[in-house]
């Protein structure tokens with residue numbers, strides 16, 4: 130892969146994200162995943178998680194993506210999030226006799242939006258929602274910051290979170306009708322222990338979007354678009370070796386992944402304790418990154434934090450993992 134930000138990378142990224150070349154690469158990625166996981170196997174075991182009448186089921190797709198099925202047990206209303214590869218998601222829906230009311234898409238990348246056209250074909254009249262500023266393929270409705278989407282008792286608020294892409298959005302499900310915590314479907318904005326690459330915006334934009342997601346209540350469940358937890362937390366432990374929350378989480382993740390169990394959801398409160406991309410205001414992180422700022426008694430400015438965010442990204446991309 131060409132270096133992120135380099136000329137070759139920019140050309141390749143433009144072709145992937147804006148032209149049908151992206152669809153071709155996506156089909157190749159699906160074939161790769163099918164070859165790696167033959168006979169219907171997947172990167173993770175399917176484990177529905179129930180919170181009273183609310184069930185959230187991460188569906189493992191491609192090499193490390195998650196689509197989600199959100200179901201209200203009282204009314205049977207179901208919503209699908211980010212079906213980048215439609216086939217395994219539709220298979221699961223058929224097995225469970227679920228007829229989805231809508232699809233919510235976080236951003237335009239094919240591993241999240243690549244199944245939209247198949248959903249349109251499979252479920253006549255289905256609505257497919259995507260961010261207004263992101264040119265998501267095959268949507269029927271666009272959404273913007275502050276919109277509320279209601280499907281029976283399932284209510285999602287749309288939060289604009291640019292940085293990974295120019296129009297990335299996350300969807301926050303109101304847990305109150307179920308006596309459950311809220312849930313954020315965070316796409317490639319926030320991962321367990323990490324955040325998305327800054328393909329379409331400067332670090333200051335991503336920083337602002339991460340600050341916004343940190344405004345959600347601490348108990349909000351985080352359902353990310355990829356199973357990246359192991360690598361992310363290994364790097365977090367490297368960057369902050371004395372962070373016991375990171376170390377404890379790493380031990381737990383290793384146990385989960387040995388059995389191919391999913392690592393989601395985490396919570397916003399947990400993420401603040403170990404996710405280095407959310408900790409650019411912490412002295413331990415800044416010191417480890419080699420960034421100095423204006424005195425020990427003043428919190429770092431947003432400009433220093435944006436510099437730190439870029440440096441966390443750079444060091445993580447260069448990090449050599451224990452495979």
Ligand SMILES: [Zn+2]
Nearest residue numbers: 236238293317
């Ligand atoms: Zn993406």
